[in-house]
Amino acid sequence: xxxxxDPNATGADVGAxxxxxxxxxxxxxxxxxxxxxxxxxxxGTLAGQPSTFVRTxxxxxxxxxxxxxxxxxxxxxxxxxxxxxxDEVAARDPDHVVLTGGEPLIxxxxxxxxxxxxxxxxxxxxxxxxxxxPPPETPIDLASVSPKLASSxxxxxxxxxxxxxxxxxxxxxDEEAPSEAAMExxxxxxxxxxxxxxxxxxxxxxxxxxxxxxxxxxxDLPEIESLVADVRDRLDERAFADDAAVSGTxxxxxxxxxxxxxxxxxxxxDRLAETRRVVADLALEHGYRYTPRLHVDLWxxxxxx
Numbered sequence: 001x002x003x004x005x006d007p008n009a010t011g012a013d014v015g016a017x018x019x020x021x022x023x024x025x026x027x028x029x030x031x032x033x034x035x036x037x038x039x040x041x042x043x044g045t046l047a048g049q050p051s052t053f054v055r056t057x058x059x060x061x062x063x064x065x066x067x068x069x070x071x072x073x074x075x076x077x078x079x080x081x082x083x084x085x086x087d088e089v090a091a092r093d094p095d096h097v098v099l100t101g102g103e104p105l106i107x108x109x110x111x112x113x114x115x116x117x118x119x120x121x122x123x124x125x126x127x128x129x130x131x132x133x134p135p136p137e138t139p140i141d142l143a144s145v146s147p148k149l150a151s152s153x154x155x156x157x158x159x160x161x162x163x164x165x166x167x168x169x170x171x172x173x174d175e176e177a178p179s180e181a182a183m184e185x186x187x188x189x190x191x192x193x194x195x196x197x198x199x200x201x202x203x204x205x206x207x208x209x210x211x212x213x214x215x216x217x218x219x220d221l222p223e224i225e226s227l228v229a230d231v232r233d234r235l236d237e238r239a240f241a242d243d244a245a246v247s248g249t250x251x252x253x254x255x256x257x258x259x260x261x262x263x264x265x266x267x268x269x270d271r272l273a274e275t276r277r278v279v280a281d282l283a284l285e286h287g288y289r290y291t292p293r294l295h296v297d298l299w300x301x302x303x304x305x
Contacts, residue, residue, distance in 0.1 A: 028081075029081055029082040029109050029112055029113075030079040030080060030081045030082070030109060031054075031056050031079065031080060031082075031085065031107055031109050031110060031113060032056055032057040032058055032075070032077045032078070032079055032107070033054065033055065033056060033057070033077050033078065033079070033080045033085065034055045034056065034057040034068070034070060034071045034075070034076060034077035034101075034102065035053065035055040035077075035303065035304055036052070036053065036054050036055070036080075036085070036088050036089070037052070037053055037092075037304040037305075038050065038051070038052045038053070038092040038093065038094055039051065039053060039295065039304065039305050040294060040295065040298070041096070041098060041125070041294075042292070042293050042294040042295030042296065042298075042305070043144075043212065043261075043263060043291050043292070043293055043294070043295075044125075044142075044144050044210055044212055044261060044291050045142070045210055045259075045261070045289075045291075046096070046125065046142065047291060047292060047294050048294060049094075049096050050093065050094040050096065051094050051096045051097065051098045051125070052089050052092045052094045052096070052097050052098070053097075053098045053100055054085060054089065054097060054098070054099050054100070054104075054113070055068065055071065055100050055101060055102065056071065056077075056099070056100070056101045056102050056103075056104045056107055056110065057070075057071045057075040057076060057077035057101070057102050058071065058072075058075050058101065058102050058103065058106055058107065059071060059072035059075075059101055059102040059103040059106070059129075060103055060106055060129075060131060060132070060193060061103065061129055061131070061148055061152075061190050061193060061194055062154055062160070062186040062187075062189070062190050063148055063152040063153075063154070063160075063190070063214075064152065064153070064154035064155070064158045064159060064160045064161075065152065065160070065161070065214065065216075065265050065267070066160060067267045067301075068100075068101070068102065069160055069161070069162050069163050071101050071102035072101075072102055073160050073163045073167075073168065074163060074164065074167050075102070082109065082112060082113055082116060085113060086113075086116055086117070086120070089117065089122070090120075095121070095122055095123060096122065096123045096124075096125065097117050097122045097123070097124055097125070098125045098126075098127060098144075099113070099114065099124065099125070099126045099127070100126075100127040101127070101128075103128060103129050103131070103132065104126060104127070104128065105126070105128050105132035105133075105134055106132055110134075111134050111135060111138050114126070114134075114138055114139050114140065115138070115139060117139075118139035123141050123142075124139060124140055124141045124142070125140075125141065125142040125143075125144050126140045126142075126143055126144065127144045127146065128143065128144070128145055128146070128203075129145070129146055129147065129148055129194070130145040130146065130147050130195075130196065130199055130200045130203060130211075131193060131194070131195075131196045131199055132199065133199050133202045133203060136206070140206075140207045141207075141208065142207070142208050142209075142210065143203045143204075143206075143207040143208065143209040143210070144209075144210055144212055145200065145203055145204075145209055145210065145211050145212065146211075146212045146213065146214065147194075147195055147200060147211060147213065147227060148190070148194040148195065148214075149194075149213065149214070149216075149220050149223050149224065149227075150191075150223060151216045151217075151219070151220055152190070152194065152214065153187050153190050153191050153194070154183055154186055154187050154190065155183065155184075155187055156179075156180050156183055156184070159179075159183065161267060162267075166179065168182040168183060168186070169182060170182040170185055171185050171186055171189050172185055195227065197227070197230050197231060197234055198234065200227075200231045200234075201231050201234035201235050201238065204231060204235060204254050204255050205235060205238060205254060209254070209255065209259060210259045210260075210261055211228065211231070211255070211259060211260050211261065212261040212263055212291060213260070213261065213262055213263065214263055214264075214265050215262050215263060215264060215265060215275070215278075215279045215282065216265045216275070217275075217278060218278070218282060221282055221286060224260075224262075224288075225286070228255070228260055231255060232255055235254050235255060257287050257288055257289070258288075258289050259289070260288045260289065261288065261289045261290070261291040262279050262282055262283045262286075262288050262289070262290055262291070263279065263290075263291045263292075263293065264276040264278070264279040264280075264293065266293065266296060267296065267301050268296065268300055268301050269296060269297065269300050272293060272296055272297065276292070
């Protein structure tokens with residue numbers, strides 16, 4: 001259910017400025033919801049699992065290949081209070097709930113929603129770009145973390161698909177600007193903020209975590225391997241500091257190879273047909289796990305999938 005005109009929504013429609021580090025507009029406990037629907041989880045270790053998706057609007061990054069540009073480049077939706085969200089989730093069958101975006105963790109109310117869903121017994125996946133760490137004890141059964149590689153950074157030569165150039169909002173002013181100037185500023189902001197090794201290590205230490213990389217081609221692998229090594233090093237440093245490791249042997253238990261997932265870039269079946277075999281071969285070569293995009297294979301680029 002897209003909720004840009006939902007009668008249960010509270011407060012104003014979500015605007016282009018919904019990309020700050022913390023968003024708290026709307027009624028207390030409300031979240032800007034772009035979609036709320038039941039489908040199959042299309043990606044990651046739980047691919048194929050019946051799931052209810054709660055998609056928030058707003059993101060602190062701007063990937064050129066974003067498959068939900070209506071939550072980032074052109075954020076849309078409406079504010080829904082927590083009880084309305086819980087009612088909509090309860091009206092659907094799956095006992096697995098995916099909180100996704102955009103970047104859901106930029107919203108303070110997301111943590112309260114997760115706690116309420118946990119109280120009701122749902123299995124919880126949070127899909128995040130890994131730049132925001134929720135408070136300790138936030139209930140998350142699977143942190144599905146998608147770190148953004150250098151190949152994700154937008155540019156005038158690599159603009160986001162599906163986005164109206166006249167609607168690109170300048171991050172410095174929250175106002176529409178000539179598309180090339182706004183794109184350049186978003187590229188600078190995105191590049192500066194897209195990776196946070198400490199945040200990634202914290203998520204991996206606290207939660208059952210998968211690192212899910214959108215791969216555009218073989219040139220992405222050196223950065224992936226370097227980043228995975230950096231996260232593991234940071235985890236090892238923390239383990240030694242906590243006297244949890246005494247052998248001097250690196251411990252990969254928090255981030256084994258089968259929790260590093262390579263996923264082909266592609267918002268449509270035609271695009272996936274170009275990328276999936278390349279990425280599958282890379283997964284075989286490097287010993288990482290390949291993840292499909294079942295929702296694209298099954299429903300192409302339809303909304304609510």
